[in-house]
Amino acid sequence: MKPTVHDIARSAGVSLATVDRVLNGRPGVRSVTREKVEQAIVALGYVRDLAAANLAKGRTYSFCFVLPANDNSFMIRLREEVEDAIRRSAPERARIEIVEVPAFDAAALVTALDAIRDQGADGVALVAVDAPEVRAAVERLTQAGIAVVTLVSDLGASSRDHYAGIDNSAAGRTAANLMGRFLSKVDGRVAILAGSMLVRDHRERLEGFLSVLGEEFPRVAILPVIEARDDPALVETMVREALRRHPDIAGIYSLGAGNRGLIRVLKEKGTASRPVVIAHELTASTREALQGDLIDAVLNQDPGHEVRSAIRVLKAKADGLPVLAAQERIRIDIFLKDNLP
Amino acid sequence: MKPTVHDIARSAGVSLATVDRVLNGRPGVRSVTREKVEQAIVALGYVRDLAAANLAKGRTYSFCFVLPANDNSFMIRLREEVEDAIRRSAPERARIEIVEVPAFDAAALVTALDAIRDQGADGVALVAVDAPEVRAAVERLTQAGIAVVTLVSDLGASSRDHYAGIDNSAAGRTAANLMGRFLSKVDGRVAILAGSMLVRDHRERLEGFLSVLGEEFPRVAILPVIEARDDPALVETMVREALRRHPDIAGIYSLGAGNRGLIRVLKEKGTASRPVVIAHELTASTREALQGDLIDAVLNQDPGHEVRSAIRVLKAKADGLPVLAAQERIRIDIFLKDNLP
DNA sequence: CAAATTCTGAGGTACGTAAATCAAAAATCG
DNA sequence: CGATTTTTGATTTACGTACCTCAGAATTTG
Structure with a gap:
């Protein structure tokens, strides 16, 4: 036939x-x-027949995941998901390797990428640091015929083949929409908690949040951004200080990591008198806080989906096949306590 | 190696x-x-090596999708997604067939399922009608070694291998949570718009909605459910009538289809004086309504994901492989106008 | 027109598994 | 013990493609 x-x-x-x-x-x-x-x-x-062709060629895909050596819950999950994928990669004729690099270190990332190019691979997935030298290194990879996918955090206007992550600007706008509505008829100001403005995804979330809040909920006033470096301890002290200095804080948008610190403070305040809280990334602590009525909503990106999507895309690129855009769109999950998985 | x-x-x-x-x-x-x-x-x-084994066996998977001959936007999308999958199935050694049956007709569904069993197949995906005779027919399929996946609407306590659809009870609860919060400090009652209480997914959504609203927002009163058979025209007249008789309607939860009718009425009322509206399924009309500020939120299940997931699961079952639960969980998308794809 | 070059055909082997045949070995039985 | 049955081994073909060699045909070149 x-x-x-x-x-x-x-x-x-x-x-x-x-x-x-x-x-x-x-x-x-x-x-x-x-x-x-x-x-x-x-x-x-x-x-x-790709299967027969690969069999005949004895082809094995060789992919490399370059991950930041961060130890926040999200990055740990991400690494676990890659490790899971590695476990499953045996029958898929794929060899997947993890390379760890210092977080937010463009130079180290470039070194790692160049090393991969030299030793050869079919594809690379990286959590990008948004810097010109990284862009150049990615360019060198694609020039060498290596497929490149950015993971979680994108690289603006680069030659990467694909971005496996959420639209962070839309996430920020969505958070603002929810915040505005949850605050309806409540007076008070909104505090924004970020990790660092040096990271592209945090910048984009902030921008989206501010734009929608400004346009659609002009009544809501916003305090200066608190940068707490995604560090739970630092988050805790800074939030406590902010609440002390501004007793009129009615909402908190935590767009980065380190939510454990935030949750500790909220627990002290208690369910009744705490502000409206919207955070990012579903982890053990944010999940518990959602269920315990300490957080109102969590916006999430599913690291498992991102990793699997990245692998699918890398494989498709290596085979010269088109990717199914609809399948590879990473969605912004909105979790309330009623739709927790 | x-x-x-x-x-x-x-x-x-x-x-x-x-x-x-x-x-x-x-x-x-x-x-x-x-x-x-x-x-x-x-x-x-x-x-x-599955690829080599399938090559040697000359194996081709033979799957069958049994879909209701409904013509609402959602079912049309679902069918299109299956057709897309068929187009892509050539290099995947899969032969996928679509069988249409009258909607909500248990007897016709049973006939179709038995026919599939007689002519043989590796797997069947069906939009289940929740009836004992359907359960029995599914039982016969699995007895014959045919994998069975329910799609969109599940079959309670049956021998199906998998359900590719959302948790409708969670969807209802989520809708209630949003409704309760969006209505905060607003007085008035909530109207519920359903297709038919004979369909399991609608029943489950309603139950979830009522339970959360009752428990967490006891202040909010609820009007009797309006059953409009998912028919836009009927929806329109019934909603118009309801709004006329109950001027204090502050919220509408539309848990079924036929939202075009609802949107027409909302358009007349205007953005300013319309009630809070939460609906299901992102279609051309609900999308437009979201963007035009006529609807506040849309809960959605992605038919493309459901179809692709069903096929993956059927293939895994046919190969006797385990399914990746995390990958196959169909999520409840919550769309506000800010995170539309 | 012959020589050099460029195409093309025929055939084989390989990838990892499935499935079959047939002979030989081992176990079991009476 | 021999006869019978059950296990096992050796070998072959096939799946659809890749890749190789070598000979011969067709074309171009001098």
Whole structure:
């Protein structure tokens, strides 16, 4: 039923060897003959059996995940998901490696990327640090024919093939929408808690949040951004200090990590008198806080989906296949305590 | 590197034929020998190369999607997604067929399922009608070794292998949570708009909605459920009538389909004086309504994900492989106008 | 027109597994 | 013990593709 190379050969009136030369772009075929073959391929609707081809080639995909050596819950989860994928990669003829680099260190990232390029690979997934030298290193990778996917945090206007992560600007806007509505008729100001403005995803969330709050809920006043470096202890002291100095804080948007510190403070205040809180990333602590009515909503990106999507995309790119955009869109999960998975 | 059947044979000190007999459960192997082989398999960490095996067997998966002949936007999308999958199924050695049955007709569904069982297939995905005779027909399918996945609407306590759809009770609870918060400090009652209480997913959404609203927002009063059979025209007249009779309606939860009718009425009322509205399923009309500030939130299940997940699960079941629960969980998307895809 | 070059065909081997045959070995039975 | 049955081994073919070699045909070049 499904046509094979033999059918193409017969239909085009050429030998198997010639079909093979055409299919694999090998030299030594006159353009007249090449066209005959190509027409037969189209006419019969031939599609190469990738499984058989990979078997014959003995192909194994070699992918590399470059992850920051962060130890917040999210990055730990992300690493675990990659490790899970590695466990499952045996029957998929894929060899996946993890390379750890210091967090937020563009130079180290560049070194790692160049090393991968030198030793060769089919694809690389990286949590990008948004810097020109990283852009250049990614450019070198794609020039070398290596597929590149950014993970969680994107690299603006670069030659990466794909971004496996959420639209952080939309996440910020969504948070603002929820905050505005949850605060309806409540007076008071909103505090914003970020990790660092040096990271692209945090910047984008902030921007989105501010724009929607400004446009649609102009009544709500905003305090200066608190940068707590995603560190739970620092978050705790800074939030406590902020609440002390501004007793009129009615809402907190925590767009980074380190929420354990925030939750400790909220626990002290108690469910009744705490402000409206919207945070990011569903972890053990934010989940518990949601269930315990200490947080109102959590925006989440699913690291498992991101990792699996990145692998699918890398494989597709390595095979020269198109990616299913709809399938690979990473969604912003909104969790209230009623739809926790 | 990766061990093959040859390695197993050598390591166990038996012939290739014996390894094959053990691997494929063929008779004619003494239990002592069988154990030797099995030990070698474990020791070497052998995993059968599925691609090579399928190639050798000339295996093609044969799946069947039994879909209701509904013509609401959601079912049309669902069918389109299956058709897309069919288009992509050629290189995946899968033959996917669509069988249409009258909507909400248990008898017709049973007939279709039995026909599939008779002509044979590897797996079936169906939008279940929740009835005992359907349960029995599904039982017959699984007895015949055919994998069964319910799609969108589940079949309670049946022998289906998997359910590819959202947790409708959680969806209802989430809607209630949002409704309660969006209504904070507003007086008035909430109207509920359903398709039919004969469908399991609608019942579950309603239950979830009522329970959370009752428990957490006892202040909010609820009007009797309006059943409008998912028909836009009927929805329109019934909503108009309800708003006329109850001018104090402050919120509408539309848990079924036919939202075009609802939106027409909302458009008349205008953005300013309309009630809070939460609806299900992102379609062209609900999307437009979200953007035009006629609806506040849309809960959505992604039919594309559901179809692809169903196919992955059917394939895994056919191969006797485990499914990745985390990957196959269908999520409840919450769309505000700020995170529309 | 012959020589050099470029195409093309025929055939084989390989990938890892499935499935079959047939002979030989081992176990079991009476 | 021999006869019978059960196990096992050796070997082969096949799946669809890749990749290789070598000979021969067709074409171009001098």
